[in-house]
Amino acid sequence: MHATETGCLIPAMTIVLSTPTADGVREAIAALREWQHDQAPMQLHPGDIGWNYRFGTAETAAVVRTWSRNGRILAVGMLDLPTLVRMTVASDAFHDEDLARRLVEDFSLPERGVLPEGAVSIEAPQGLLLHDLLTKEGWGVDEPWTPLFRDLAEAVEDPGVRIKEIGLEQAQDFADVLRSAFNTTRPTREYRHKISAAPFYADARCLGAYDDQGNPAAVVTVWSAGPGKPGLVEPMGVHADHRGRGYGRAITVAGAAALREMGSSSVRVCTPSSNVGGVATYKAAGFAARPEIADRIRKV
The missing domain is CATH 3.40.630 (Aminopeptidase)
Structure with a gap:
């Protein structure tokens, strides 16, 4: 009152x-x-x-x-x-x-x-x-998470590998990489089709990094919030057969470049601090770590 x-x-x-x-x-x-x-x-x-x-x-x-x-x-x-x-x-x-x-x-x-x-x-x-x-x-x-940010005021470097957009016809590539990257059976071809129905999907891009034989090595989906606003990496994954070869850095750099083309001012991502390899990959892609954050929990 x-x-x-x-x-x-x-x-x-x-x-x-x-x-x-x-x-x-x-x-x-x-x-x-x-x-x-x-x-x-x-x-x-x-x-x-x-x-x-x-x-x-x-x-x-x-x-x-x-x-x-x-x-x-x-x-x-x-x-x-x-x-x-x-x-x-x-x-x-x-x-x-x-x-x-x-x-x-x-x-x-x-x-x-x-x-x-x-x-x-x-x-x-x-x-x-x-x-x-x-x-x-x-x-x-x-448990702590590490937020990472990259400013997009300057041009983004070449990722150094073959990159192409993941359309509906590459839905299986998208699913295969994510299943391998996250050791799960959940991602299917339908994932790629359904996210196309998301509001504002026109402000998103799905990209794939491919090896010299044309095999999908890594994928990323990036989301713009509009010109002059920060974009998001969600998700990024590297196929288990291609880990340790720089594909994670490359696909993340490609995602940052796509967001810059869409007018994003920066790009951000957050990953568990325990995911040391993930944090290192984003840093290698030009991201800077911010102070750790944590969820609030209510225990039984």
Whole structure:
């Protein structure tokens, strides 16, 4: 409640938590695009939601959450796992106390439909008032991650290997490399087809690095947030048969060049600090590491 000049109490503007429709996801992505800038900490990017479209349009809408006040989206979250929400807030709402308190409530109460009971995690940008409130509520910190950034003001060097765009006809190459890179059976040809349906996919590029025999060695998907804004690497992978030959650096450099052509001001990525090889690859591709960050965790 807030007091008026006459001393009467009126209700504060209610913050509304929503699971958007497919069209509503477009509004959430538009808000995320607006909030991206080079000075911002590592945060949820439109490309994070775009990459989730590999599971389908309805499936992506089901894992997105928005928090709005008076019709304006103030925060966007995405359930990367049932127990992990990745989120960020509007640039002018980092210290909005009403929003921060509402977020803590919604993250803490399973009946709100964001996180379940038990052990859960929150990925949120550094500098949010939310972190102070989570600490007071007893939330801890998880393993460290390393954010890496590369400025794109200057021309990007030649990657030094054969690079070509991964279109729908190369969907199998895309799936094969990702399955090998991440030692999983999940990526299929359909991944490449479904992410093409992502809102703003016109601002994304899938690229492949090929060896001298024409075999796919590495792939990357990069996402622009619009001209003059930071782009994102999500994901990058090297086939197990081609590791240690510089393909990771090469495909990352190619991705940076593609983002620069699309008007991105910089490119960013975040990887577990324990992934020493990954951190080294991004540094070799001209990225600079920023101070480590960590998810917030609630243990059982």
